[in-house]
Amino acid sequence: MEEMIKPTPASSEEVVAASEERHEEATGREEQDQGEEAAPVVLKKGPWTTAEDAVLVQHVRQHGEGNWNAVQRMTGLLRCGKSCRLRWTNHLRPNLKKGSFSPDEELLIAQLHAQLGNKWARMASHLPGRTDNEIKNYWNTRTKRRQRAGLPVYPPEVQLHLAFAKRCRYDDFSSPLSSPQQSAGSNVLSLDASDAAASAGYTSVRPPPLDLAGQLAMGNRPVQFLATTPFSAPSSPWGKPFARNAQFFQFPHSSPVSPTTPTGPVHPVSPELSLGYGLHGGDRTRLPPVSPSPGTRVELPSSQLRPAMTPTADTAAAATTGGLAGGPLQDHPNAASLEAMLQELHDAIKIEPPAPPENRGTEEGGGGGHPRGVSGDSKPEAELKDDIETLFDLIIPATFPAPPEPPTAATAASAPNHSGSVSQHSSDDQDHSNADVALDLPVLSSGGGGGGSSEQDWSLDDSACQWNNMSGGIC
DNA sequence: AATGCGCGCAACCGCCTGCGG
DNA sequence: TCCGCAGGCGGTTGCGCGCAT
Known part of the structure; x- marks a missing residue:
C-alpha cells in the first residue's frame, strides 16, 4: 500500500538544485505539478539518489535530526519520514564506519x-x-x-x-x-x-x-x-x-x-x-x-x-x-x-x-x-x-x-x-x-549433542578470524 | 557467453512506545 | 483517559553483484 500524502510545494534551494534529477525519479511529481486538487503525491521508494541524499543532509544540517516527517514538507523530498530517518542513520550521518566487521x-x-x-x-x-x-x-x-x-x-x-x-x-x-x-x-x-x-x-x-x-x-x-x-x-x-x-x-x-x-x-x-x-x-x-x-x-x-x-x-x-x-x-x-x-x-x-x-x-x-x-x-x-x-x-x-x-x-x-x-x-x-x-541457545541442531567433528571450522571468512577452529579434533 | 545461485546490502513494513494535546 | 502523531525497532523483502556451472 502506497503511502499517500498531500502535495507540498517545494520551498528550499536544495530542492531546486536537485530537481533535475528528482523529477525523473519521483513518479508522482507530474501529478503534483498538473493538478493540485486531490492529487496525492506518491512517495518515492527504492534506492536513494545522491541528490536526495544531498537534500536530506542539508536539511539535517539546518534543522538537526528529528521531526523527519517535516523533511518532506520542508524540502519537497518525496520520501516519508521513516525513510529519511533510516537513510540518515544508516548511511548519511557522520562517523559511520563502513566496511566489513573486524574479527x-x-x-x-x-x-x-x-x-x-x-x-x-x-x-x-x-x-x-x-x-x-x-x-x-x-x-x-x-x-x-x-x-x-x-x-x-x-x-x-x-x-x-x-x-x-x-x-x-x-x-x-x-x-x-x-x-x-x-x-x-x-x-x-x-x-x-x-x-x-x-x-x-x-x-x-x-x-x-x-x-x-x-x-x-x-x-x-x-x-x-x-x-x-x-x-x-x-x-x-x-x-x-x-x-x-x-x-x-x-x-x-x-x-x-x-x-x-x-x-x-x-x-x-x-x-x-x-x-x-x-x-x-x-x-x-x-x-x-x-x-x-x-x-x-x-x-x-x-x-x-x-x-x-x-x-x-x-x-x-x-x-x-x-x-x-x-x-x-x-x-x-x-x-x-x-x-x-x-x-x-x-x-x-x-x-x-x-x-x-x-x-x-x-x-x-x-x-x-x-x-x-x-x-x-x-x-x-x-x-x-x-x-x-x-x-x-x-x-x-x-x-x-x-x-x-x-x-x-x-x-x-x-x-x-x-x-x-x-x-x-x-x-x-x-x-x-x-x-x-x-x-540451549548455542545448540543449532537437535539430537545427539555429543561428539563433534574435528573438521569443524569456526572461521567466518576463511581467513583472519578468531573463530577459526584451531587444529586437532576433540574427544 | 549464458544462466543459475547465493550472498550482502539497502530499504520497506508493521508493530510498539512515548509524548503531547 | 483517550487519541493521534512521531519516532524507534525488529523482521522481512527485493535488488544488484559476484561466482560457479
Missing part, C-alpha cells in the same frame, strides 16, 4: 547477541560507527550460513560462558540451599570470582559478558576474551578435558582494535558491558558510549531466563570500583559454591598437575551427571576434576552439535527459539523464566 567486532557482536538477543539497536550502541541494520544483516546472514553448515552460532568464548551459566544453573536448582522462591526469583550470579564488576551487577544466570566493548575501545591493547585467569591447555593439570578441548582455549589471534570513532566524548563503560571479563581496574576512560539510559534493567536475550534485577546504585558503584565485598554474589545461595569452583578451576589450571592422570574417570560414573556445589574451602581433587569434566561435557555438545537434521514437526515445535532462525520473535515475547531455553 574483534564480530566477536563482540556474538557476545552482545548472547547477552541481548536480537536487540540490534542496543548492540549498535556498543559498536561505534555501526548501525543496527548493519549488525542485523551481518548476524542474520552469518547465522544462516553457519546454521546451514551445522556450525554453532556462537564462538567458543561465548559458548564457554553459556556453559558456565548452565553449570551454575544446575547448582542453582539442585542445591538444597536454593529455595524454590530463590530459584524462581532473580538470582544474581557472578561467574568470575575475580571480577567484582561481574558480581556487582550481572543480574541473570547468563554468564557475565566479556567486556569486549570496553576492550574494543582500549586502543592498542589486544583483546582478552577470557577471564582474568585465562585457560591454558598446556598447563592444564588434567590431560583429558583440556587436551581434547585444548584448541578452544587458545586464541592465537587478537588483533589490536583501533576504534574508529573519530570524535565524540568518551564515556564510562556501559553498565551492561562493564560487568564481565576484560577490564580490571585501570583505564576506564577510553570506553565506548554508554547505553542511553543507565540504570535500566539488564535486558535478557531473546531466549533468556528470568527477569533481571535492576542494578542498584550500590551494585553500580561496586562495578566501577571493584572489589568483591558488597556484591550481590554473596547473597546467592550458591555463591560460595560458585566462587569456590571457579577459583579452583583457575588455580588448577595455573598449577602443575598434582596427580597422575589415571585418577580421573569419574565423569561417566554414578554421579548422576550433575555437578555438585562446592561448599567447603577445598574439595577433593577427583571431585574437582569431575567438575571440570562436567563443564566440558556441557561445552562440547553445545560447541559441536550434530549435523542438522531435517526439521520435523516435533523438533520444530520444541526447538528453542534461539536456534538460529532469523525469524524469531523478539525477546520480549519470550518466556524468560525458562532457563533451558536460554542455555
Whole structure:
C-alpha cells in the first residue's frame, strides 16, 4: 500500500538544485505539478539518489535530526519520514564506519547477541560507527550460513560462558540451599570470582559478558576474551578435558582494535558491558558510549531466563570500583559454591598437575551427571576434576552439535527459539523464566549433542578470524 | 557467453512506545 | 483517559553483484 500524502510545494534551494534529477525519479511529481486538487503525491521508494541524499543532509544540517516527517514538507523530498530517518542513520550521518566487521567486532557482536538477543539497536550502541541494520544483516546472514553448515552460532568464548551459566544453573536448582522462591526469583550470579564488576551487577544466570566493548575501545591493547585467569591447555593439570578441548582455549589471534570513532566524548563503560571479563581496574576512560539510559534493567536475550534485577546504585558503584565485598554474589545461595569452583578451576589450571592422570574417570560414573556445589574451602581433587569434566561435557555438545537434521514437526515445535532462525520473535515475547531455553541457545541442531567433528571450522571468512577452529579434533 | 545461485546490502513494513494535546 | 502523531525497532523483502556451472 502506497503511502499517500498531500502535495507540498517545494520551498528550499536544495530542492531546486536537485530537481533535475528528482523529477525523473519521483513518479508522482507530474501529478503534483498538473493538478493540485486531490492529487496525492506518491512517495518515492527504492534506492536513494545522491541528490536526495544531498537534500536530506542539508536539511539535517539546518534543522538537526528529528521531526523527519517535516523533511518532506520542508524540502519537497518525496520520501516519508521513516525513510529519511533510516537513510540518515544508516548511511548519511557522520562517523559511520563502513566496511566489513573486524574479527574483534564480530566477536563482540556474538557476545552482545548472547547477552541481548536480537536487540540490534542496543548492540549498535556498543559498536561505534555501526548501525543496527548493519549488525542485523551481518548476524542474520552469518547465522544462516553457519546454521546451514551445522556450525554453532556462537564462538567458543561465548559458548564457554553459556556453559558456565548452565553449570551454575544446575547448582542453582539442585542445591538444597536454593529455595524454590530463590530459584524462581532473580538470582544474581557472578561467574568470575575475580571480577567484582561481574558480581556487582550481572543480574541473570547468563554468564557475565566479556567486556569486549570496553576492550574494543582500549586502543592498542589486544583483546582478552577470557577471564582474568585465562585457560591454558598446556598447563592444564588434567590431560583429558583440556587436551581434547585444548584448541578452544587458545586464541592465537587478537588483533589490536583501533576504534574508529573519530570524535565524540568518551564515556564510562556501559553498565551492561562493564560487568564481565576484560577490564580490571585501570583505564576506564577510553570506553565506548554508554547505553542511553543507565540504570535500566539488564535486558535478557531473546531466549533468556528470568527477569533481571535492576542494578542498584550500590551494585553500580561496586562495578566501577571493584572489589568483591558488597556484591550481590554473596547473597546467592550458591555463591560460595560458585566462587569456590571457579577459583579452583583457575588455580588448577595455573598449577602443575598434582596427580597422575589415571585418577580421573569419574565423569561417566554414578554421579548422576550433575555437578555438585562446592561448599567447603577445598574439595577433593577427583571431585574437582569431575567438575571440570562436567563443564566440558556441557561445552562440547553445545560447541559441536550434530549435523542438522531435517526439521520435523516435533523438533520444530520444541526447538528453542534461539536456534538460529532469523525469524524469531523478539525477546520480549519470550518466556524468560525458562532457563533451558536460554542455555540451549548455542545448540543449532537437535539430537545427539555429543561428539563433534574435528573438521569443524569456526572461521567466518576463511581467513583472519578468531573463530577459526584451531587444529586437532576433540574427544 | 549464458544462466543459475547465493550472498550482502539497502530499504520497506508493521508493530510498539512515548509524548503531547 | 483517550487519541493521534512521531519516532524507534525488529523482521522481512527485493535488488544488484559476484561466482560457479
